[in-house]
Amino acid sequence: MMDFVVRPGEGVSGKAARKRAPVFFPDVKTNPPVPAVPGELRDFTSILSVPILDDVYLYGVMNFSTQAPASYSEEDLAFLGSVATEVAGTIRNSRLYNDARKRVSELITLNEIGHAISSTFEVKETLGYVAKTTLRLLSADGCTVRIAGEGRGALKVVADEGYGLPGFRRESRAVGKELALRIHTGKRPLLINGLEDSPLHSSLVDRGVASFLGLPIISQGRSLGTISYYSASARRRFDMEGVHLIQTVCSQLANMIENASILGEAQRLARENQVKVQRISTLYDVARALMSTVKMERLLPIMLYALITPGGLNFSRAILFLAAEDGDGLCARMAMGPRNRREARRIGRLPRGLLGDEATGVVEKKIRNLLWSDVGKLRIPLSKATCLVASAVKEKRSVRTESGCGAREGGGGEAAPGEGFCANHPPSFAAVPLMIKGEARGAIYVDNLFQARTIGDEDIQVLTMFASNASLAMENASLYASLQGALDTVRTTQDQLMQSEKLMALGEMAARIAHEIKNPLTAIGGFARRIASPKPGGGTPPVERYARIILKEVEGLERIINETLYFSRERIPAFRIADLNSEIREALSMFREALEEARISTVIDLSPDLPVISVDPDQLRQVLWNLVSNAIQAMGGSGTLTVATRPAAPGEGTGVVFQVSDTGGGIPHDLVHNIFNPFFTTKAKGTGLGLPIVHAIVEKHGGTIDLDNREGVGVTFSVFLPLFPKEGGTGERILEQLRKGGTNGIGSANQG
Numbered sequence: 001m002m003d004f005v006v007r008p009g010e011g012v013s014g015k016a017a018r019k020r021a022p023v024f025f026p027d028v029k030t031n032p033p034v035p036a037v038p039g040e041l042r043d044f045t046s047i048l049s050v051p052i053l054d055d056v057y058l059y060g061v062m063n064f065s066t067q068a069p070a071s072y073s074e075e076d077l078a079f080l081g082s083v084a085t086e087v088a089g090t091i092r093n094s095r096l097y098n099d100a101r102k103r104v105s106e107l108i109t110l111n112e113i114g115h116a117i118s119s120t121f122e123v124k125e126t127l128g129y130v131a132k133t134t135l136r137l138l139s140a141d142g143c144t145v146r147i148a149g150e151g152r153g154a155l156k157v158v159a160d161e162g163y164g165l166p167g168f169r170r171e172s173r174a175v176g177k178e179l180a181l182r183i184h185t186g187k188r189p190l191l192i193n194g195l196e197d198s199p200l201h202s203s204l205v206d207r208g209v210a211s212f213l214g215l216p217i218i219s220q221g222r223s224l225g226t227i228s229y230y231s232a233s234a235r236r237r238f239d240m241e242g243v244h245l246i247q248t249v250c251s252q253l254a255n256m257i258e259n260a261s262i263l264g265e266a267q268r269l270a271r272e273n274q275v276k277v278q279r280i281s282t283l284y285d286v287a288r289a290l291m292s293t294v295k296m297e298r299l300l301p302i303m304l305y306a307l308i309t310p311g312g313l314n315f316s317r318a319i320l321f322l323a324a325e326d327g328d329g330l331c332a333r334m335a336m337g338p339r340n341r342r343e344a345r346r347i348g349r350l351p352r353g354l355l356g357d358e359a360t361g362v363v364e365k366k367i368r369n370l371l372w373s374d375v376g377k378l379r380i381p382l383s384k385a386t387c388l389v390a391s392a393v394k395e396k397r398s399v400r401t402e403s404g405c406g407a408r409e410g411g412g413g414e415a416a417p418g419e420g421f422c423a424n425h426p427p428s429f430a431a432v433p434l435m436i437k438g439e440a441r442g443a444i445y446v447d448n449l450f451q452a453r454t455i456g457d458e459d460i461q462v463l464t465m466f467a468s469n470a471s472l473a474m475e476n477a478s479l480y481a482s483l484q485g486a487l488d489t490v491r492t493t494q495d496q497l498m499q500s501e502k503l504m505a506l507g508e509m510a511a512r513i514a515h516e517i518k519n520p521l522t523a524i525g526g527f528a529r530r531i532a533s534p535k536p537g538g539g540t541p542p543v544e545r546y547a548r549i550i551l552k553e554v555e556g557l558e559r560i561i562n563e564t565l566y567f568s569r570e571r572i573p574a575f576r577i578a579d580l581n582s583e584i585r586e587a588l589s590m591f592r593e594a595l596e597e598a599r600i601s602t603v604i605d606l607s608p609d610l611p612v613i614s615v616d617p618d619q620l621r622q623v624l625w626n627l628v629s630n631a632i633q634a635m636g637g638s639g640t641l642t643v644a645t646r647p648a649a650p651g652e653g654t655g656v657v658f659q660v661s662d663t664g665g666g667i668p669h670d671l672v673h674n675i676f677n678p679f680f681t682t683k684a685k686g687t688g689l690g691l692p693i694v695h696a697i698v699e700k701h702g703g704t705i706d707l708d709n710r711e712g713v714g715v716t717f718s719v720f721l722p723l724f725p726k727e728g729g730t731g732e733r734i735l736e737q738l739r740k741g742g743t744n745g746i747g748s749a750n751q752g
Contacts, residue, residue, distance in 0.1 A: 004039035011037030013061040016049035020058060022077055024048045026069060046070040050077075050084045052091065059091045106245060109137045117252050121260040123147070124158050127253070131161040131227070134249055138213070138242050142230040144171045146180050147257070148223060155180050155226065168208045168232045175203050179214055180226040187223050189215045189243050204230075213238035215246050219254035227253075279462050286312050286466060290473040294480035301371065303470050304336035307446055308347065308370070313462060315446040315455075316344065321380065321389065322434075322442040330393060330443060332378035336370045337449075343370075344450035380421055387422050389431045393440045398432040398460050430455045432467040436475050444470070524550050573616035573700055575725055580613060580620075580645055580656055581606040587624035588643065591632065600635055605644035610656055614724050619697045626690040627660040627717055634664030634715065648720055655703070655722040666711040701725045 008018045012033050016023040025033060025047050032041060040047070044065040052059045062084055064070075072080075116129050127145045135143040142162040146155040155177070163170050179200060183190050192212040195201045204212055211231040216223045227250060231238060270277070286306040293299050304320060306312035317337030321330040338344035347370070382390050388399045404427035429447040433440040444467055448455060531546055584606065595602060631641050642661040648654065698705045702725045708716040 004037065006037050006040060010035050011040045012047045012049040013037075013040060013063055016051050016061045017058060020051050020053060022048065022050045022081065024072060026071065043067060048072055048080070050080045052084045052088045054085065054088045054092060057088075057092070059088050062087065106137065109133055110245075110248060113249055114252055117256040121256070121263050123257055123260050126256060128159040128161070130249060130253060131159045134227075134246060135161050135229070137245070138229055138238065139231075139236050140213075140229040140238075141165055141168060141232045142171060144176055144180075144228045145225065146184075146228075147225040148184065155184060158225075162230075165208075165232050168230070171228070171230065172203075172207045175200060175207065176228060179212065180228060183214045183216050183226045183228075184223045187216050187218055187221075189213070189247065191238055191240070191243060193237050208232050210234045211237040213242060213246070215243065215250050217250045217254045217257065219258045224254055224257045279458065282312060283462055283465055283469075287469040290469055291476075294477050296474070296477040296481060299473055299477050300334050301336070301368075303444075303473070304334055305370065307444070307466070308337050310347075313446075313459075313466060314451075316448045316450045317446065319375065319378075319445040320442065321393075321445065323393070323440070324379070327382075329382055330380040330390065332375045333442075335372040335375040335378075337372075338370075341450055378421055384422075388429075389421075389443055389445055392431040392433050393443050396433050396435065396440050398430065398464055400430040400455055400457075400460055402428045402454070404429075428455060430460060430463060432460070432463050434467055434471045434474070436471050441471070441474075524554065573619055573697075573725070575614045575616055577612050578615050578617050578620065579610075580615075580658060580721070581610055583617060583620055584624060584643055584645065584658065587621055587628060590625070591628055594632055595641065598632055598635065599638045600632060601640050603640060603642040603644075605642070607644075607646045609647060610645050611647065611723060613656055613721055615701055615721060616697075619701075623694050623697050623719065624660075626694050627719075630690060631660055631662035631664065631715075634662050636664070639663040639714075642716075652720055653722055655720055657718055657720050659716055659718045661714060661716040663714040666709050666713055666715055669709075669711060672707070672709055 006014045006017075008014050010033075012023055012025050012028070014037070015033060025031065027045055028036075028041050028047055029045055040063065042065075044067055046066045046069050048064040048070075050062045050064070052062060062080070064080065113130055113133055117126055120126055127147070131143040131145050134140075140162060141164075143160070144157060145159040147158050148154065149156050157173075160171065179190065190198065190212070192198045192201050192204065193210075204210075209230050210233060212228070214226055214228040217225045217227065227246065229238065229242075229246075289302055289306055290299065293302070300320060304318045307315050307318035315337075317335070319335040320333045322333045323329075324331050338347055380387055380390050382394060384390050386405050388401055388405050392399045404425070405422035425445075426447050426449045429445060431443050431445045434442040434444065444463070446455070446463065528546075528550065531543055584604075588602070588604070628641070628643070635641070640663050643658070644661075645656060645658045648657050695705055698719055698721070701721055703719060703721040705720075706718045708718065710716075
């Protein structure tokens with residue numbers, strides 16, 4: 001085998017590679033390619049070069065060389081082209097397979113590194129493992145990891161791996177440090193495979209290094225260290241693929257180093273702030289106690305108790321000042337604390353968990369014994385410039401002093417004895433404002449009169465946080481009181497409105513019923529008097545005709561009473577199996593005389609395929625009676641009444657549909673939305689309850705009622721009833737609405 005390189009355009013194979021097509025030289029001895037490649041020509045006469053390629057990539061060329069002159073037909077060239085294509089596919093698959101194996105190996109290694117990094121915070125041990133693993137992954141000969149120290153530009157070597165080749169036993173620290181500093185300060189990877197990459201390439205070659213790769217370990221824009229790889233073999237040069245791979249590792253290392261640093265800092269802070277943590281825990285317990293109530297009269301004692309109890313902030317005494325209504329001063333609302341050292345010792349023996357939820361009753365009992373009864377007379381003018389409590393409110397900041405108010409604050413002079421609050425509290429105290437929506441609404445005063453402990457900056461910080469929670473709790477309590485008052489007002493108004501609506505509905509119902517009953521009673525009374533007292537000489541009165549008239553009017557009264565009873569009380573359907581067609585025939589028979597008198601023709605179209613359904617027969621008759629009665633009244637003296645049944649279509653549900661149509665001219669468009677409202681009617685007579693009752697009954701059966709209003713022509717009501725009734729929630733609400741006199745419109749039709 002010959003080892004030589006052919007560049008594109010050189011020799012036979014180079015020309016085939018550039019043209020991406022077969023190239024044939026019949027006699028390279030007399031007519032060689034220009035430029036020629038001696039290793040390719042040797043002692044051959046004819047050379048055919050076929051490129052190995054697919055639709056995208058060129059993988060190489062195949063030379064067919066003969067010492068004797070040769071020629072190739074089109075079939076030969078086609079055959080050799082097919083062979084070259086197959087070879088291209090084989091090469092491509094081989095490369096894909098090798099790439100896949102390499103990717104799997106890289107992913108497995110990255111997973112192992114990630115697991116190692118996430119399982120420990122031991123930085124040095126982890127960096128050594130990562131150096132050893134990535135050294136093997138990149139087939140490098142040496143790896144060095146450096147971590148940044150506290151000094152500017154200081155990098156400390158923490159791991160060395162590899163360096164096992166003769167003449168390459170360790171990293172050259174001078175060159176390695178210089179390269180690492182460039183990477184660290186530049187925060188960019190550095191890949192050196194030639195002099196054009198870096199002037200330090202010569203220094204690396206002098207020390208047996210053929211290729212160098214270095215990367216920074218970056219976290220949040222800050223370099224935490226570097227990792228460097230060396231290859232002593234010219235055949236194993238690092239490339240951008242390796243850069244991207246190690247960048248992933250460096251990202252994980254940065255997180256680990258940062259987390260380890262944060263952990264160390266957290267451990268240090270935890271040791272330093274153990275007392276602070278305890279204070280915060282106490283503050284949380286206090287805040288929870290403050291949020292346990294929204295009643296001001298209970299909240300304020302809890303606030304002060306939290307300030308003086310050992311289970312709270314453990315001050316000696318506490319006073320709550322609130323801004324006066326006139327805005328010119330601070331009024332003491334409540335104060336708590338021992339009056340002497342004996343009481344102070346008793347408070348010091350109280351259990352620390354006294355503010356917990358389990359001891360609420362004990363807290364309230366203890367609080368009452370510690371309140372000061374005469375604190376309400378205490379007032380501080382905000383105009384008093386020497387008072388530090390007033391200053392805390394005016395300047396909206398906390399104050400702490402060891403020299404008291406007034407002249408004693410600066411250490412000179414004496415305050416006049418008995419000069420208000422400022423002359424009677426101890427010189428060491430603190431005050432914080434109560435801020436609500438950016439306004440100072442008061443202040444909390446605390447002192448340690450019966451304790452040797454001074455009030456420090458940490459006390460002020462905790463007291464300020466306490467004041468914030470207390471302000472929020474007070475604002476919540478104030479809002480609760482306002483909302484409670486508003487709610488009471490709304491409830492009273494609502495009760496009055498409901499009572500008014502009930503009275504209005506009752507009055508309207510009574511007026512309509514009285515009007516409807518008056519006419520039948522007048523007719524009944526008139527004909528009854530004719531029967532009882534016939535006119536002299538008038539002959540025998542037609543008792544039978546009079547009796548029929550009286551019976552008709554009595555039936556009208558019964559209908560009014562039945563509708564009123566249905567409206568006034570809920571009736572639960574008594575479901576049983578019924579034949580809708582039979583019920584319709586029976587209902588129409590009741591209107592035979594009325595239809596004849598009104599000269600109304602009927603069209604009955606009852607489907608013979610109608611299944612039986614589960615309904616309350618009495619309520620179904622009520623629906624039929626109301627719809628047919630409305631239709632007759634709408635048509636007046638003449639017209640056509642159509643009643644039809646059919647099985648429900650698939651889109652309507654599983655059940656039956658019956659329709660009642662009239663030719664009464666329809667309903668005016670502006671009245672359609674009212675017809676299902678109680679007491680609404682378009683007729684001179686009627687209670688206005690017929691259609692609302694129909695709607696309620698249908699929905700209580702789990703059905704629906706639809707209206708097709710053709711203004712100027714007539715109205716069609718379509719009622720769907722399921723084979724078996726569903727749970728009736730909507731129907732119950734409709735009936736409840738009817739009983740309360742509600743007026744939610746649904747559809748429209750003439751109603752009676």
